[in-house]
Amino acid sequence: MNPDLWLPDSDLDDDHRTFAQRIRAFAADKLAPFARAIDEERTFRREMVADLAAAGILGGPLAAEFGGEGWSPLELAIAHEELGAVCGNARGFCAVQTGLVAQCIARFGDDAQRRRWLPGLIDGSAIGCFALTEPDAGSDVASLGTVAAKQGDGTFRIAGRKWWITNGGIADVMIVFASLDRSLGRKGITAFLVDTDRAGLARSPVPGVDLGHRGSDHAELVFEGFAATADEVLGELGAGFKVAMGGLAAGRLSVAAGAVGLHRAALAAAVEFTTGRQQFGQPLSSFQMVQERLADHLTSLHASRALVHRCARRREAGTETHADVAMAKLQATEAGSRACEDAVMLHGARGYSSAWPVERFWRDIQALRIYEGTSMIQKTILARLVTEG
Ligand SMILES: Cc1cc2nc3c(=O)[nH]c(=O)nc-3n(C[C@H](O)[C@H](O)[C@H](O)COP(=O)(O)OP(=O)(O)OC[C@H]3O[C@@H](n4cnc5c(N)ncnc54)[C@H](O)[C@@H]3O)c2cc1C
Known part of the structure; x- marks a missing residue:
C-alpha cells in the first residue's frame, strides 16, 4: 500500500497541502465515525451541520466580508475531495448549503438578503435548499411549470411542485425558481429567496428509498398560494435562469x-x-x-x-x-x-x-x-x- 500514489499531497504546494490535511483530519475525526451509520439508518445528522460550521467549512468559500474563509476555487476542490472521500452526505450537504444557496445569495443577493441569511447559513443555525427540479422539468430547466403570479399589491403567489430537493424537508430558507410567464421560456424564470415557515408549502420525502446519499434529506415540495414579496426576488425579475x-x-x-x-x-x-x-x-x-x-x-x-x-x-x-x-x-x-x-x-x-x-x-x-x-x-x-x- 502506498497512499502517496493516490493522495493529492505531492502535487500541492505547502499551503494547499496543509489545507488538504486540515480538512482530511476533520473528516476522519467528525465524519468517518458516522458515515456508515447515517447511510444504514437513513438519517440526517443535525450535529454534522454544527461540526461543519465549527470547522469553518460551511463558510469556507464565502468572502471574509460575509463571514467566510474566502477559499479559492482550488481550495474548494481540495476540500470537497477530502469530504467526498469520507462522507458523500456531508459533501452533498455543503454543495447545496454553501455552493448553491449561500454562494448564490452572496453573488446575486442584495445587502438586506445577505445580512439576513448568510450568517445563519455559515454558522449552521439555518439550513438552505435550492428548489429547481420538477417532475416534468429536470435537465430541461427552462420548461419548469411552477408559476409566480403577480398580484395587484406587487406580491407574488407561487404554485407548483418541486422534487428531489436536497434539504427540502428541513430547510429554513430556500431559493425557489418559478415562471412569471411560461411563454417566455427561460426569460420568464425568476428566483425567489424565501423562508419556509409560511402557509402554502407542503413538504414530504421523495417517493421510494434512495439508491445513495441515504443520510441526506430529499424532499418533494408542493406550493399552493405561497406568498412572496418583491423584496424576496433574488437577482432581477426574469433573471432566474x-x-x-x-x-x-x-x-x-x-x-x-x-x-x-x-x-x-x-x-x-x-x-x-x-x-x-x-x-x-x-x-x-x-x-x-x-x-x-x-x-x-x-x-x-x-x-x-x-x-x-x-x-x-x-x-x-x-x-x-x-x-x-x-x-x-x-x-x-x-x-x-x-x-x-x-x-x-x-x-x-x-x-x-x-x-x-x-x-x-x-x-x-x-x-x-x-x-x-x-x-x-x-x-x-x-x-x-x-x-x-
Ligand atoms: C441525490 C439527488 C439530489 C438532488 N438534489 C437536487 C436539489 O437540491 N435541487 C434540485 O433542484 N434538483 C436536485 N436533484 C435533481 C437533479 O438535478 C435532476 O435529477 C437532474 O437534473 C436530472 O433531471 P431528471 O431527473 O428530471 O432527468 P431527465 O432530465 O428526465 O433525464 C433523464 C435521462 O435523459 C437524459 N437526457 C435528458 N436530456 C437529454 C438530452 N438533451 N440529450 C441526451 N440525454 C438527455 C439524461 O441524461 C438522463 O439520463 C437531485 C437529484 C438527486 C438524484
Whole structure:
C-alpha cells in the first residue's frame, strides 16, 4: 500500500497541502465515525451541520466580508475531495448549503438578503435548499411549470411542485425558481429567496428509498398560494435562469471534486482488500487482471483530479470556459463510477454488503453523474462547444 500514489499531497504546494490535511483530519475525526451509520439508518445528522460550521467549512468559500474563509476555487476542490472521500452526505450537504444557496445569495443577493441569511447559513443555525427540479422539468430547466403570479399589491403567489430537493424537508430558507410567464421560456424564470415557515408549502420525502446519499434529506415540495414579496426576488425579475445556471456551473466543480474523493476512497479500499485477501494461495493483487484494474483506476484518478484542478485554477485566474467544468464533471464522475464499480467487484461478496464501504461509494457516486447536469448534458454542452464554437 502506498497512499502517496493516490493522495493529492505531492502535487500541492505547502499551503494547499496543509489545507488538504486540515480538512482530511476533520473528516476522519467528525465524519468517518458516522458515515456508515447515517447511510444504514437513513438519517440526517443535525450535529454534522454544527461540526461543519465549527470547522469553518460551511463558510469556507464565502468572502471574509460575509463571514467566510474566502477559499479559492482550488481550495474548494481540495476540500470537497477530502469530504467526498469520507462522507458523500456531508459533501452533498455543503454543495447545496454553501455552493448553491449561500454562494448564490452572496453573488446575486442584495445587502438586506445577505445580512439576513448568510450568517445563519455559515454558522449552521439555518439550513438552505435550492428548489429547481420538477417532475416534468429536470435537465430541461427552462420548461419548469411552477408559476409566480403577480398580484395587484406587487406580491407574488407561487404554485407548483418541486422534487428531489436536497434539504427540502428541513430547510429554513430556500431559493425557489418559478415562471412569471411560461411563454417566455427561460426569460420568464425568476428566483425567489424565501423562508419556509409560511402557509402554502407542503413538504414530504421523495417517493421510494434512495439508491445513495441515504443520510441526506430529499424532499418533494408542493406550493399552493405561497406568498412572496418583491423584496424576496433574488437577482432581477426574469433573471432566474441566470441565477440557476450560475449556481449550477459553480457547483459542478465541487461535484467533480467530490467524485475524485469517492474514486480515491474506492481505489484505496480495493488496494487494501486485494493485497490482504488470498485466493489460490496468493494475494488477489498478484493476479494480472486485478492489477490491470488497479492501474487503470489510479491513472484515471489522476486524470480526473488534473482536470478538476485545472478548472479550479482557470476559475481563479478568470480564464475558465464552459468546457472546463463540463469536462471536469464528466471525467471525474464517470471514471469515479467505474472505479467504485470495480471496487465492489474486487471485494467479491463482501463488496455487496454495507459492512464494507465500497457498495456505499458506488451507490453514492451514481447521484453525482445525475445532479447539477447529467453526464449526457455535460456531453451536449461539450459537443455544442466543439461543433459550434
Ligand atoms: C441525490 C439527488 C439530489 C438532488 N438534489 C437536487 C436539489 O437540491 N435541487 C434540485 O433542484 N434538483 C436536485 N436533484 C435533481 C437533479 O438535478 C435532476 O435529477 C437532474 O437534473 C436530472 O433531471 P431528471 O431527473 O428530471 O432527468 P431527465 O432530465 O428526465 O433525464 C433523464 C435521462 O435523459 C437524459 N437526457 C435528458 N436530456 C437529454 C438530452 N438533451 N440529450 C441526451 N440525454 C438527455 C439524461 O441524461 C438522463 O439520463 C437531485 C437529484 C438527486 C438524484
